[in-house]
Amino acid sequence: MITSWPSSDIFHYACPSWCSGSASQVLLPLFYPGRDWSWTGGNRCDLDREPAGAPRLVLRKLSCFSKPPTHSWLIGHLGQMKSAEEGLLQVDELVKTYKHSCSWFFGPFYHLVRVFHPDFVKPLLMAPGSITVKDELVYDHLRPWLGDSLLISNGDEWSRKRRLLTSAFHFDILKNYIVTFNTSTNIMHEKWKRTIMNGNNNIEMFNDVTLMTLDSLLKCAFSCSSNCQESTNEYVSAIVELSDLIMDRRLKMLHHWDWIYWKTKQGQRFKKALSIVHGYTRDVVQKRRLLISQQTKSELSAAAPKRKDFVDIILSAEDEDGQGLSDEEILAEANTFMFAGHDTTASAICWTLYNLAQHSHYQEKCREEVIELLKERDELAIEWEDLTNLPFTTMCIKESLRLHSPVQAVTRKYTQDITLPGNRTVPKGVICLVSIYGTHHNPVVWSNPNDFDPMRFELNNKETRSSTAFIPFSAGPRNCIGQKFALAELKVVVALTLLRFRLSPGVNPDGRTTGVRRLPQLVLRAEGGLWLQVEPLKPKGT
Numbered sequence: 001m002i003t004s005w006p007s008s009d010i011f012h013y014a015c016p017s018w019c020s021g022s023a024s025q026v027l028l029p030l031f032y033p034g035r036d037w038s039w040t041g042g043n044r045c046d047l048d049r050e051p052a053g054a055p056r057l058v059l060r061k062l063s064c065f066s067k068p069p070t071h072s073w074l075i076g077h078l079g080q081m082k083s084a085e086e087g088l089l090q091v092d093e094l095v096k097t098y099k100h101s102c103s104w105f106f107g108p109f110y111h112l113v114r115v116f117h118p119d120f121v122k123p124l125l126m127a128p129g130s131i132t133v134k135d136e137l138v139y140d141h142l143r144p145w146l147g148d149s150l151l152i153s154n155g156d157e158w159s160r161k162r163r164l165l166t167s168a169f170h171f172d173i174l175k176n177y178i179v180t181f182n183t184s185t186n187i188m189h190e191k192w193k194r195t196i197m198n199g200n201n202n203i204e205m206f207n208d209v210t211l212m213t214l215d216s217l218l219k220c221a222f223s224c225s226s227n228c229q230e231s232t233n234e235y236v237s238a239i240v241e242l243s244d245l246i247m248d249r250r251l252k253m254l255h256h257w258d259w260i261y262w263k264t265k266q267g268q269r270f271k272k273a274l275s276i277v278h279g280y281t282r283d284v285v286q287k288r289r290l291l292i293s294q295q296t297k298s299e300l301s302a303a304a305p306k307r308k309d310f311v312d313i314i315l316s317a318e319d320e321d322g323q324g325l326s327d328e329e330i331l332a333e334a335n336t337f338m339f340a341g342h343d344t345t346a347s348a349i350c351w352t353l354y355n356l357a358q359h360s361h362y363q364e365k366c367r368e369e370v371i372e373l374l375k376e377r378d379e380l381a382i383e384w385e386d387l388t389n390l391p392f393t394t395m396c397i398k399e400s401l402r403l404h405s406p407v408q409a410v411t412r413k414y415t416q417d418i419t420l421p422g423n424r425t426v427p428k429g430v431i432c433l434v435s436i437y438g439t440h441h442n443p444v445v446w447s448n449p450n451d452f453d454p455m456r457f458e459l460n461n462k463e464t465r466s467s468t469a470f471i472p473f474s475a476g477p478r479n480c481i482g483q484k485f486a487l488a489e490l491k492v493v494v495a496l497t498l499l500r501f502r503l504s505p506g507v508n509p510d511g512r513t514t515g516v517r518r519l520p521q522l523v524l525r526a527e528g529g530l531w532l533q534v535e536p537l538k539p540k541g542t
């Protein structure tokens, strides 16, 4: 998943759409040595193997997309992509002007189709998994960490893994995680209470919430109580370090060359963090495998029933032929579970709390809903059955996922031409950037798209909307496998937070009280952090 579009990142979002020319044979290996670029000569990849004259054909097909003005006919839109808040405002402008799609080019070799309307998004995201390709230019930096996992793999390999992993995200499994979400949230709230007792109620959300989501994931994935919210944990620090370094690498042009990157300070830090993360996961997987092999069936059934965690489930998953996942594959999936699950969910929680802090009347309405739900209870905990009984809170969470989507965009390539409305064709092999941000802020689809209005998600409004208008978790065969997990955690954290605290806009250390500047990185963050004033509420009956 990609989120930000720094101008230096051009080769990551650009497209070798007619790479049969001799210049591409020179340039691509130069920028990405060590990869197989023989296809630039028309020899390798089916995706890009075009008959003679194909470049012109591809260009003709692309000519049906509007091209925003460029500074130069030669380098095209190179250098025009902006990062930070300005990058998002730039997408707003594109969406206002071009309504559904446009195409960019970077120098003579690279093209990118950008789409931001549900009717254009649909054929791309709904295309069968077998013809969808996660392009290596965008996802390759994740490979040393995640291996050939579900997030990165393609074709038959992806489809086998998706089948094997689906059971790990079934409702019956997710139910067991609710207690964990409550416990991790309680730990974070106790921390906040201590901070407030020390006279500070201006709290930065991203730090605490990210540690909290990591704490939950560690318990759900490995049954590991790391205490990472209270004290430094080597594994958790290494995951945070890896996520930061991936973003940093994207921003630095020279670091895109593997042979340079591994020699840099950042590359060395990446390797060190990687060995901690892989060492930890490998250890858990091997110990579990050993335990299972040592226990006979009768011992297993006689043993006290243990709540199954993610590793237990994927260790026992088998396909139709009785084939399970190898240790390396399990390692890759466990690492992906931690990577894909922590930052994204933390971003969604932080922005939901931020939006409710900005709109006190909606905050109050959610709080009343939670108080009503728990009014007969002795223990203030959210249970699995409660998740469907928080309709207004759910509407606020969804509206926040629309307005501040954690993931800004995803990219895809296809092994066949794809037809879009108006008889437009995306030629096979061309990278398409499906803008989640653009679709969620498209005024043709959402009236006053920059307003926070939870009523958009009232049930009867759903019927009038396209199924690809709201896509925080992407859509189609390669949608987010963890979305129910994420939504369950979001509801628990938001409900318990509103029950115990009143939130209002905070003060940035630079003194800014209003006008948070959004920061599109791997996930959507806020420049200088997201600060909220947190005021404890009196517990029930006092």
Ligand code: HEM
Binding pocket: 001, 002, 150, 151, 152, 162, 336, 337, 338, 340, 341, 342, 344, 345, 348, 406, 407, 410, 411, 472, 473, 474, 477, 478, 479, 480, 481, 482, 483, 485, 486
């Ligand atoms: C609010 C939280 C989350 C958001 C907004 C989110 C968003 C997304 C998006 C947009 C994709 C598509 C990525 C692409 O096509 O490149 C995706 C894929 C994925 N997500 Fe999530 N995600 C969230 C939480 C989670 C959680 C909690 C997990 C696991 C515990 C998870 C695991 C995955 C995996 C494994 C994929 C790849 C699926 C595939 O390709 O078959 N995500 N997510």
